[in-house]
Amino acid sequence: xAISQHPxxxxxxxxxxxxxxxxxxxxxxxxxxxxxxxxxKARAAAVLKANAYGIGVKPAAETLYAAGARDFFVADAEEGxxxxxxxxxxxxxxxxxxxxxxxxxxxxxGLVPIINSEEQLAFFMSALSERGDHPCVLHVDTGMNRxxxxxxEALALAGDPARPASxxxxxxxxxxxxxxxxxxxxxxxxxxxxxxxxxxxxxxESSLANSAGVHLGPDFHFDLxxxxxxxxxxxxxxxxxxxxxxxxxxxxxxxQIRRVRTGETASYGASAQFARDSRVAIVAxxxxxxYHRSVxxxxxxxxxxxxxxxxxxxxxxKIPHLGRVTMDxxxxxxTDLPENAARPxxxxxxxxxTIAIDDVARAGGTIGYEMLTSLGARYERAYIEx
Ligand SMILES: *Cc1c(COP(=O)(O)O)cnc(C)c1O
Numbered sequence: 001x002a003i004s005q006h007p008x009x010x011x012x013x014x015x016x017x018x019x020x021x022x023x024x025x026x027x028x029x030x031x032x033x034x035x036x037x038x039x040x041k042a043r044a045a046a047v048l049k050a051n052a053y054g055i056g057v058k059p060a061a062e063t064l065y066a067a068g069a070r071d072f073f074v075a076d077a078e079e080g081x082x083x084x085x086x087x088x089x090x091x092x093x094x095x096x097x098x099x100x101x102x103x104x105x106x107x108x109x110g111l112v113p114i115i116n117s118e119e120q121l122a123f124f125m126s127a128l129s130e131r132g133d134h135p136c137v138l139h140v141d142t143g144m145n146r147x148x149x150x151x152x153e154a155l156a157l158a159g160d161p162a163r164p165a166s167x168x169x170x171x172x173x174x175x176x177x178x179x180x181x182x183x184x185x186x187x188x189x190x191x192x193x194x195x196x197x198x199x200x201x202x203x204x205e206s207s208l209a210n211s212a213g214v215h216l217g218p219d220f221h222f223d224l225x226x227x228x229x230x231x232x233x234x235x236x237x238x239x240x241x242x243x244x245x246x247x248x249x250x251x252x253x254x255x256q257i258r259r260v261r262t263g264e265t266a267s268y269g270a271s272a273q274f275a276r277d278s279r280v281a282i283v284a285x286x287x288x289x290x291y292h293r294s295v296x297x298x299x300x301x302x303x304x305x306x307x308x309x310x311x312x313x314x315x316x317x318k319i320p321h322l323g324r325v326t327m328d329x330x331x332x333x334x335t336d337l338p339e340n341a342a343r344p345x346x347x348x349x350x351x352x353x354t355i356a357i358d359d360v361a362r363a364g365g366t367i368g369y370e371m372l373t374s375l376g377a378r379y380e381r382a383y384i385e386x
Contacts, residue, residue: 010382017380018284019252022352023055027245028231029067029386034244035227036068038214042221045071045207047228048083049095054290054375055232055248056383061086063386064231073226077105084109093137093171095147103127107134112170114139116147121157121167128166138169138201142193143186144177151193158200171224172198172206179212179220180238187216198222211236234368235358242356248372249352250379252285254344257334267323267331271299278335281319281342283312285350286328290374294364297321297331310363313349315341321363 014020036044046069047053052060057079061072065087072087074080076096083092091112097120098106098113106113107127114137115121124136138157141148149157154172157163174194178184191208198206205223211230213220215237230236233247258266258280266272266280287293294300295310297320309321312332319342322331334342351357351371358368 011380014380014382017253018255019250019289019350019378020347020380020382021375022249022251022382022384023059024245024247024249024384025059025063025386026384027233027247028055028060029063031233031244031247032064032067032069032227032231035211035214035225035230039209039221039225039227040218042209042223042225043071044214044225044227045069045073045093046231047073047210047226049073049075049079049228050373053228053232053234053369054372056381057083058086059383065090066386071224073228077102077109077111080111081105081109084111097139097147098124098127103131107131112137114147114173115149115169117149118153121149125164125167128164133166135170136167137171137173140172140174140194140197142174142190142197144175144190146175148174151197154197155200158197169201169204172201172204173224173226174208176208176210176213176216176220179210179216180236182216182237187220191219215240229369229372232372233357234372235356242358246352246357248357248375250285250291250350250375251347251352252283252289252330252350254281254342254346254348255284255329256282256344257342258282267299268326269299269324272297272323272331276335278333279337279342280322281314281332281334281346281348283330283332283348284328285325285330287325288327289376289378290371291325291330291350291376292364292366292371292374293325294366295321295360296324297333299324308363310350310360311355313354314346318355319348 046064071091073093080092080094093112097116116139139148140154178186207224209220209225211227233244235242285291297309311318319332351360361368361371
């Protein structure tokens with residue numbers, strides 16, 4: 001399926017590429033709509049940080065805007081300035097907040113800073129007095145101990161009679177530490193803490209849930225949800241069957257088929273050992289493409305958790321990775337495919353429609369988020385329009 005089903009628009013460059021990505025913007029839009037619906041009365045934002053989780057901020061922003069998103073989260077002001085022309089009337093929130101020196105980016109591009117600390121609050125107030133009113137978001141830490149004013153600091157601010165009238169956040173937000181584990185008691189504790197803060201900022205919109213938080217149910221939705229990974233097709237909740245559509249399919253070409261004999265070895269460190277005569281596909285994908293060395297079939301120290309590495313997919317079968325992932329090349333065992341089924345020039349699927357990106361991530365001791373945001377620059381990319 002995934003292997004032969006090339007996008008109908010495939011370019012000559014796509015047909016000739018050593019490795020390539022098919023990015024399904026229809027699936028992206030469907031996933032976002034699904035998260036928006038799951039958010040109930042709350043509206044869903046789109047999270048576009050890190051080049052839209054690696055898939056490309058321009059196509060992602062245009063697709064999600066067309067699907068109805070009007071709130072957009074990115075990490076820093078440069079990302080926000082690049083996003084502005086793509087979503088002219090969208091609200092763009094900057095997670096890292098405003099710093100001395102980058103405030104022109106906020107005022108010139110209408111970016112909303114997220115205020116994460118007393119220092120950022122003081123700086124924002126001084127910028128306001130120079131430049132006039134500007135919206136902001138107040139970030140409150142309710143237990144993650146990462147960014148945000150402490151809940152007590154936020155409550156003091158809410159009740160401060162000397163609080164300047166020009167300080168009027170349009171949103172109060174917090175972030176969950178354990179939403180991917182629905183049974184974790186910290187979820188409820190953070191919710192209770194956040195409720196005391198939102199009550200003190202009565203009449204101001206509020207936001208708590210990332211993708212996994214949306215699945216925790218209506219109590220966690222407030223006014224605005226912030227689903228990222230689920231939109232991109234990744235797993236949000238541990239142990240839950242992933243209900244989202246895969247967005248990214250990665251394929252790489254077989255450059256050569258080798259025959260090896262029982263007792264021989266392959267790859268660096270002689271890390272693939274053969275207990276039978278075998279056929280090995282030499283595939284044009286490596287850690288320089290974000291196919292992490294830790295997904296190696298063998299020969300990687302410190303990876304005790306999973307005995308085997310990643311699998312690829314070719315002609316209807318899963319094929320195991322052999323030996324170490326190298327910079328540009330990987331080996332896959334195609335011995336169990338019919339003789340001559342695997343040929344030089346064939347593309348194997350690395351992850352996507354058939355092999356879940358999170359399964360490859362697990363083989364390498366990491367998460368789908370990291371696989372996506374590491375997608376290398378060498379892939380030829382094709383986008384399926386929504
Ligand atoms: C990245 C991020 C999100 C999105 O999280 P996902 O787990 O990808 O859904 C939401 N909120 C904040 C503050 C973030 O940094």
